[in-house]
Amino acid sequence: MHIPSSDTKDIDVLTFADAMISTNDSYDKVKWLYVPDFYSEYRYILGTRGKKPLICIGINPSTAEPDHLDNTLKSVERIAHANGYDSFIMFNVYAQRATNPDDMEMECNEHLHSENMKAFEYVLGLSKAPAVWAAWGNIIEKRSYLRACVQSMIELGEKYNAAWYSAGKISKKGHPHHPLYLRKDTPLDSFDISNYIDHLS
Numbered sequence: 001m002h003i004p005s006s007d008t009k010d011i012d013v014l015t016f017a018d019a020m021i022s023t024n025d026s027y028d029k030v031k032w033l034y035v036p037d038f039y040s041e042y043r044y045i046l047g048t049r050g051k052k053p054l055i056c057i058g059i060n061p062s063t064a065e066p067d068h069l070d071n072t073l074k075s076v077e078r079i080a081h082a083n084g085y086d087s088f089i090m091f092n093v094y095a096q097r098a099t100n101p102d103d104m105e106m107e108c109n110e111h112l113h114s115e116n117m118k119a120f121e122y123v124l125g126l127s128k129a130p131a132v133w134a135a136w137g138n139i140i141e142k143r144s145y146l147r148a149c150v151q152s153m154i155e156l157g158e159k160y161n162a163a164w165y166s167a168g169k170i171s172k173k174g175h176p177h178h179p180l181y182l183r184k185d186t187p188l189d190s191f192d193i194s195n196y197i198d199h200l201s
Helices: 071-082 110-124 137-142 146-159 193-198
Strands: 032-035 045-048 053-058 087-092 131-134 163-167 188-190
Touching: 045 110, 053 071, 053 110, 071 087, 087 110, 110 146, 131 193, 137 146, 146 193
Parallel strands: 053 087, 053 131, 131 163
Antiparallel strands: 032 045, 045 087, 163 188
């Protein structure tokens, strides 16, 4: 699916391959997976390393970093462990860091999206049976290009036989619940991501 690129100045984006080259020694690299490993306008991956990770998908990255998780990521980590996963990976539909989703680019930076999908393929390949938790709430309505970004993720997930889940109550519009304010023992439920995206207006 084509995602229109912005006519405005794009974020200066490191390729995912270059971002994987770690030079930051300020955190435990045995425990954490952090790409890129410095604070920038975007983030591909933040999570812990393990043999059975739960991949949680939000809309866009926060200011969180290794050892400095925000409340959303603390909730993600607790729910991952409660559901039998030994680690979690926080991923996002769009990689631009914006504490307020209203600050996201009005149009998709196609290069950033492309590199983000390379990062998604990388995390899908970290386990034989990738588990993907859709957890973006109604924030997906903020930008029209986010639907196409999710569609790209669905296609990659099919390649790796990913199983999609949600946690908590589905909204009236069908959106999967955001992790914040969920009980720490909230179970994961199977989520029909293809049906969801087909009916997303």
